[in-house]
Amino acid sequence: MQANAASDFISRFQFYLCHRNRRASLIGQQLTATGMLRSKVAVVGAGPSGLTMLKALREDGFAVTLYERRLRVGGLWAYSENPSHTTALPVTRANLSKFTCGFSDYPIPDKYPTYMQPHDFQEYMEDYAKHFDLLKDIVFGADVKLARRSDDDTRWLLDVERDGKTETVEYDRIAFCHGYQSKADIPTFEGQEKFEGVIMHSQAYRDPAQFKGKNVVVVGLSSTSGDIIPTLMPVANKVYVSHRRGAFPFSRYRNGTPNDLILNWRRRQIGNFFQRYLPRFSAWLADTSLPFLARRSFDFPFDPDWHLEPFPSITLNLPGSFELLFPYLRDGSLTSLRGLTRFTGPRSVEFADGTELTDIDAVLLCTGYNADWSAVAPFVTTSLPPVKSYDGPPLYRLYKNIFPPAYASTCALLCYSAFGKNNGFSFADVTAWAVSNVWRGVEPPPSRAEMESAIDTHQAWIATECYAREPYCDTSMVRQWEFQAWLHKAAGTGMENLGWGWQGWKFWWRDREMYSLMAHGVETAHAFRYFETGRRQTWEGAREAIVHVNQVVKERFPSEEEEAWWKGRR
Ligand SMILES: Cc1cc2nc3c(=O)[nH]c(=O)nc-3n(C[C@H](O)[C@H](O)[C@H](O)COP(=O)(O)OP(=O)(O)OC[C@H]3O[C@@H](n4cnc5c(N)ncnc54)[C@H](O)[C@@H]3O)c2cc1C
Ligand SMILES: NC(=O)c1ccc[n+]([C@@H]2O[C@H](COP(=O)([O-])OP(=O)(O)OC[C@H]3O[C@@H](n4cnc5c(N)ncnc54)[C@H](OP(=O)(O)O)[C@@H]3O)[C@@H](O)[C@H]2O)c1
Secondary structure (H helix, E strand, C coil), X not given: CHHHHHHHHHXXXXXXXXXXXXXXXXXXXXXXXXXXXXXXXXXXXXXXXXXXXXXXXXXXXXXXEEEECCCCCCHHHCCCCCCCCCCXXXXXXXXXXXXXXXXXXXXXXXXXXXXXXXXXXXXHHHHHHHHCCCHHHEEECCEEEEEEECCCCCCEEEEEEECCEEEEEEECEEEECCCCCCEECCCCCECHHHCCCEEEEHHHCCCCHHHCCCEEEEECCCHHHHHHHHHHCCCCCEEEEECCCCCCECCCEECCEEHHHHCCHHHHHHHHHHHHHCHHHHHHHHHHHHHHHHHHHCCCCCCHHHCCCCCCCCCCCCCECCHHHHHHHHHCCEEEECCEEEEEECCEEEECCCCEECCCCEEEECCCEECCCCCCHHHCCEECCCCCCCCXXXXXXXXXXXXXXXXXXXXXXXXXXXXXXXXXXXXXXXXXXXXXXXXXXXXCCCCHHHHHHHHHHHHHXXXXXXXXXXXXXXXXXXXXXXXXXXXXXXXXXXXXXHCCCHHHHHHHHHCHHHHHHHHHCCCCHHHHHCCCCCCCCCCCCHHHHHHHHHHHHHHXXXXXXXXXXXXXXX
């Protein structure tokens, strides 16, 4: 407790210094130079979240070591043969265009295609890590098995397995950036012990060789099945796709332009306004207009036999990128079935409408992922929402879905915030700055009681507005308008300069070109580094990068050729 008080004092002292100087970023450097308050931080995971966390914390004066169980940076974009590692497959292509994806101070080079592949992303992140000299602080091949508090509750102890040996290391702080999709979500079905074929989760799938000549049922119609089924089709004897609730198809292009370019900062803020003040109306509007747009994105009607409609609510389920399945659905080589309900024999499975297939060799579960809590679970508490009717799973108690209230000034978990991010990796920087600022005392966390109360309120919202409407929903859901607004404020991105208030008008008057590009142009992460706020470092290249990306988009789109490639691909 004494140490907690000391670290609280240090945080508040930093906060005082920071405001005295109005340059938070300098504080980290001053502290580092004196060496007095340098706090040791462990970051877990070298994906986009972990790399930006390492960089941001280091720039703010922390002494950071990152532990990564793979042998390369890139997170799930660094292809792994290990079947217990979630990995993007070589065939995977991003579901967002590169223009809205990259880091805030390291533009995605023009050489990459509009929708990047895993090796592109891995190379981009490798270059990023080299450019900012991050590799020297990363321990590869290091699997963090458990994080716990020291006996006197002053430090974090991490059990790290490397080369078959487990070592315990000590840190002042810890940031878990170990992924939102690290644990396979594996449903079990009645009678599955009778089945003699293969039951496999997509996490372990690497190539279709073992399914050659087989009859395969793929469970789940979303992005992963959208990746995997086209690889099965040429080799399997017959492929079925089973899903319970319909599926909202997402098309990468609309009228020759990447779909994510439709959203810009201004439109996002308008959406957030409606979500905040008229949530029911906003959900109704989204569920009416977006399906209309989705249908319009494809130049053929959806066959009722595909059971896509009625679409699950877009406000509680992200759309899946499975557009490459349509050629197979349309020519009948891929059959869409209702949800798989049970196994009825050594090769038999039954579906919700009573259909039974009796010659099935394999069931491939593309049923999604959760975050893996095994390394962190002991100290993150759970509770049931304070709502009597709620009969769902216990929910993790994290302030802003990031900080365990008992350890908010020393621990952050970036794996529990569905619907929280905006594009690709572009929010990773913002999240990292917010965490750093909370820890540095630039944005001190509220009192423990206030955090617990905020968590209760959030959990009540999950129970009444999410789970009650849709029991299959992801209970790590956040209200985007609230989550992102808080992160921007805590991070000090200065995006209020694009708002409708006085600052917004001032910026508009001073620099209309930039105002227009940032509010109405491509939603790039470089904007988050543009304004000087004293709460995080700016990047001098931001202006040029924003102008460049908008220029490229203007010149390249609409592109019938790019759209035709996706629409006609098989
Ligand atoms: C197949 C697939 C495709 C996707 N496509 C897109 C897309 O197109 N666009 C998009 O925006 N998002 C996509 N996502 C979402 C994905 O979450 C993000 O793109 C991004 O990878 C998240 O970054 P991260 O750093 O949080 O986690 P990850 O990329 O998952 O990285 C986590 C890292 O932590 C390491 N790790 C995990 N546990 C431990 C441990 N105990 N000890 C040490 N290291 C550990 C892992 O090895 C990994 O390197 C996709 C997800 C999947 C599964
Ligand atoms: N190319 C890409 O960009 C790409 C590729 C792969 C993955 N990803 C990302 O990775 C994440 C995971 O994607 P994912 O496709 O693996 O998972 P997902 O999007 O969560 O979809 C899981 C699917 O499984 C079904 N399902 C879930 N639990 C089930 C159960 N118990 N029984 C039967 N069906 C069940 C779901 O629909 P029902 O509940 O209605 O049945 C849904 O169709 C997403 O964020 C996605 O965007 C992206």
